[in-house]
Amino acid sequence: MRFLPASLKGQLMLLTLVALLLSQAASFLFILDDQKSRMKHEWFRSLLTRIATVKDVVETTPTEYHSKIIKSVNTRALRFAIEPKPSTSQSEDLLSESMQQEIERAFGELSGQVQLAFFTSLSEESQIELLFGDLWRDTKRTLFSKSSLLPKPPVRPSYAHISVPLQSGEWLNVVVMPRGLAPPAPPLLIQFATMAAISTLGIVIVLGRLTRPLKELARAASALGRGETSAKLDEKGPREIVETIHAFNEMQERLTTFVHDRAKMLAALGHDLRTPITSLRLRAEFIEDDEVREPILQTLDEMIEMAESSLSFAREEAAQEETRLVDVGALTASVCADLADTGLAVTCADTGSFAIRCRPVGMKRALRNIIENAVAYGERARVSAQCKEGCALIVVDDDGPGIPERDLEKVFKPFFRLEQSRNKDTGGVGLGLAIARSIIRSQGGEIALQNRPGGGLRVTVSLGGATVLDGPQAPSPASPGESLDRPLGAA
Secondary structure, three states, rough: OOOOOOHHHHHHHHHHHHHHHHHHHHHHHHHHHHHHHHHHOHHHHHHHHHHHHHHHHHHHOHHHHHHHHHHHOOOOOOOEEEOOOOOOOOOOOHOOOOHHHHHHHHHHHHOOOOEEEEEEOOOOHHHHHHHHHHHHHHHHHHHHHOOOOOOOOOOOOOOOEEEEEEOOOOOOEEOOOOOOOOOOHHHHHHHHHHHHHHHHHHHHHHHHHHHHHHHHHHHHHHHHHHOOOOOOOOOOOOOHHHHHHHHHHHHHHHHHHHHHHHHHHHHHHHHHHHHHHHHHHHHHOOOOOOOHHHHHHHHHHHHHHHHHHHHHHHHHHHOOOOOOOEEHHHHHHHHHHHHHHHHOOEEEEOOOOEEEEEEEHHHHHHHHHHHHHHHHOOEEEEEEEEEOOOOEEEEEEEEEOOOOOHHHHHOOOOOOOOOOOOHHHHHHOOOOHHHHHHHHHHOOOOEEEEEEEOOEEEEEEEEOOEEOOOOOOOOOOOOOOOOOOOOOOOO
C-alpha cells in the first residue's frame, strides 16, 4: 500500500501539512503547561478572592438559601459544597511563601484554619486525557453541538481541594478543576487552516516553477531514448535545474553527432570497398585455372555481401524515420504473414491490441532479421506478443540447438558467426542480430537471448511505453517448450 504521493509536489505538500499539524499539537502541550503554571501563581489570587466572597455570602444568608447559592456559584472550574467535615487536610509543605501571603490576605485571621491540598502529580495518561478531553469538548461545541455520536470525554482529575471553616461549624469545601485549553477550537481551526492554505499555495507556486522543467526534461530524455532528436530545452528554473538541463542539451548534441559521424564513416567504408572489389572480380574472371578462380570469386562475393551489409547497417544507423504510434500486434502479425508467404516455417500466436511509439519500418526489419535467424538456425519460428505492466514483449522461439552461454552476447557483434565457414548455405555474414539490436536499442528497447530448458532458443524483445488499445488483451507467452503455433492462413 502506498501512503506517499508519487509526485515531488504532493510529497512536499503532505510533509508541510503534517509538520503544521505536529506543531499545533506541540503548541497545545505548551499552552497546557503554561496554564498550569498560571493557575498556581496568577490565577491563585482571584481564586482565593472568589472563595472568600462565596464564604461571606453564605455566612450572611439564611441556611435555607445555601443550596441555591452553592448551585449558582458552581462552575466547570470550581465546585462548591457545604459539608460537616473538611474534604482535605492541611499541606503546608506544598505552599510557597507567596501562596501563604495570598491566603492571609483573603481570609485574614482564619488563614491558619484554611486547608489546601494540590494534586500536581498527574500521570502522563491523565495529562493526555486532559488535553484531548478539552480539545474534544471545544471541537464538539463548535462543529457538533447537536450531535451525540461522539463518546464522552474522560473525567478530568481535580487540581486542588480547598476547605474553609464557616461560623456555623461547617466547612465550605471547594474542588478546583484544571482549566481547559485557553484558545477555543474555532481560532485554532482557523489558524491551522490559514497556515495550511498559505503553505500549500506557496509550495504550489515554488514547486510549479521547479517541476515544470523537470517534466520537460523527462519527456526529452524519453524521446532521446527512442532515438528522436528534439530541440534544445530552455535552460530555466533554479540553478541546479538549469545546470542539469544544460548538461542534457550538451549530451544530446554529442550523442547525435557521434551516431551520425559513425554511420557516415561506416557508409563511406562500405561504399569505397565496392570499387576495388569489383575491379578484383573482373580480373579474377580472366584466370583460366578453375581451381584457383572459383575460390577467389567466392571470397570476392563474400566481400561484396559484407560491404552491402555494412552499407545497410550504416543506413539503419543514420535512419531518420519519424516515430509514430504503432499497433504492435498488427505489426508482428504482418511480418510473420509476409515471411510465411515466402515459404518460411513461421507461426504466430494471437496477439492483443496494444501500441508503442516506434519507427515502424525499422522495427519490421529488426523483427524480420530475428525471425529469419530463428528459421535459419532453428528450423521454425513461433512468435507471440503481449503487453505486460506497460511494456511490450515480443517473443520468438525456435527448435534449434540453442547458443552456448558464453556466446549469447557475442552473437550481437557485427560479422560474428557461430559457424565460421561463412558458407552462404549456413547463414549470412553475421550482421542480422547486430542490426536488429541497433534498431531496437535506438528506439529505447532491449533484446535478450535465452536457451529454453526444453530445447531451442528464445529471443525476447522488450519495448517500454506500451498502451493497451480497445480489444482483448494478448495472451502471455508460452513457457519454454509450450507451443504457441497458429496457422497464418487467416492472417
